[in-house]
Amino acid sequence: MDNGSKKQEMFSKMQERKSEVKMVRKIVAIIAIVFVLIIGVVGLFGYNYVKGALKPLDPNATKTIAVEVPIGSSLSSISTLLEKKGVIKDARVFKYYAKFKNESQFQAGNYDLTQAMTFDELIESLKTGKVYRKPVFTMTVPEGLTLEQIGKVIEKKTPYTQKEFMDLVTSDTFVQQMMANYPELVTEAVLADNIRYDLEGYLYPATYSYYEEKPSLQAIVEEMIAAMNNVVKNYSDVLAEKQMSVHQLLTFASLLEEEATAQTDRETIASVFYNRINEGMPLQTDPTVLYALGDHKDRVLYEDLEVDNAYNTYKNKGLPPGPIAGAGKTSIEASLNPSQTDYFYFLADKEGVNHFSKTYDEHLQKVEKYLRKEE
Numbered sequence: 001m002d003n004g005s006k007k008q009e010m011f012s013k014m015q016e017r018k019s020e021v022k023m024v025r026k027i028v029a030i031i032a033i034v035f036v037l038i039i040g041v042v043g044l045f046g047y048n049y050v051k052g053a054l055k056p057l058d059p060n061a062t063k064t065i066a067v068e069v070p071i072g073s074s075l076s077s078i079s080t081l082l083e084k085k086g087v088i089k090d091a092r093v094f095k096y097y098a099k100f101k102n103e104s105q106f107q108a109g110n111y112d113l114t115q116a117m118t119f120d121e122l123i124e125s126l127k128t129g130k131v132y133r134k135p136v137f138t139m140t141v142p143e144g145l146t147l148e149q150i151g152k153v154i155e156k157k158t159p160y161t162q163k164e165f166m167d168l169v170t171s172d173t174f175v176q177q178m179m180a181n182y183p184e185l186v187t188e189a190v191l192a193d194n195i196r197y198d199l200e201g202y203l204y205p206a207t208y209s210y211y212e213e214k215p216s217l218q219a220i221v222e223e224m225i226a227a228m229n230n231v232v233k234n235y236s237d238v239l240a241e242k243q244m245s246v247h248q249l250l251t252f253a254s255l256l257e258e259e260a261t262a263q264t265d266r267e268t269i270a271s272v273f274y275n276r277i278n279e280g281m282p283l284q285t286d287p288t289v290l291y292a293l294g295d296h297k298d299r300v301l302y303e304d305l306e307v308d309n310a311y312n313t314y315k316n317k318g319l320p321p322g323p324i325a326g327a328g329k330t331s332i333e334a335s336l337n338p339s340q341t342d343y344f345y346f347l348a349d350k351e352g353v354n355h356f357s358k359t360y361d362e363h364l365q366k367v368e369k370y371l372r373k374e375e
Helices: 003-053 075-084 091-100 119-128 147-157 162-169 172-181 217-242 246-259 266-278 286-293 302-306 329-336 360-370
Strands: 065-069 109-113 137-140 207-210 345-348 354-357
Touching (some): 065 075, 075 091, 091 119, 109 119, 137 147, 147 162, 162 217, 172 217, 217 246, 217 329, 246 266, 246 329, 266 329, 266 345, 266 354, 286 302, 345 360, 354 360
Antiparallel strands (some): 065 109, 137 207, 345 354
């Protein structure tokens, strides 16, 4: 083979090698690109999965899930338990989140958790032994408010107006629904013809926490009725023993609540009311007159006492047709556990101190001493 042929053969082999090298490099590049893409997809999927697992399963959930954490439970076992119960999406994510936060000392116990709780809320609950959630907002309904006054609180603290609130609580459909949902609390007694508002006095005064920006108006109101139901059912045995209905209890308690001052002895006031009822005397309590008038002025005038209304306890004996405001637990308990006294009269001086009397003459003397001379 001559030199020209050899050179040509060498050149051809070099070209083939270059082609092979290019092909190998191309294949390696393609594999690398594919590998990077796979890593990217897996990473993106993993990132989205972890991001989703860090969020509450259902931010709007209200149903509680009972979780029992046994004594001696480890972080891993608690994480697995929360996933098994459906409180969280992934046990590993929760475990590593807790480790990152350096949290692992959790208390055994029974918890009512929800799918709306964040990891921080779950951790705080498990640390303290109490269910903890940070509310979006809170609303305080003080004792002694009428439905109309509660409507003003609703209007101030929520997106709903007082009118929307009153339209709901006076709706026959809603009242019937509450009667069905809470039959031991909301009875046929609320449907009496001379009752102003069926659900007056049935919304429990308390501070309520909300975990969404705009809970439904019905949910807000029903929570207050459910709270009253939970309080009243604790006294079912006492009510049966006293042969007293829930409606009578809430009516009586509302009178105490409206008569109360910062220094009021509710049990003693309750004894006055019971003594007068037993003697067939009218209760003659001013708040019922104001409720009859639909007015909230500071002082009741003599002409006001003549208002012809079923709620006026100056003209009608016994309890008014229904509650005149929302009573708190203290007034409810005082209604069931009055003091044993011989008092038939009482008055509050301008400092809020109550003065009780057994006779009308004694009462008039105290009116002169504590009220007239201060005018």
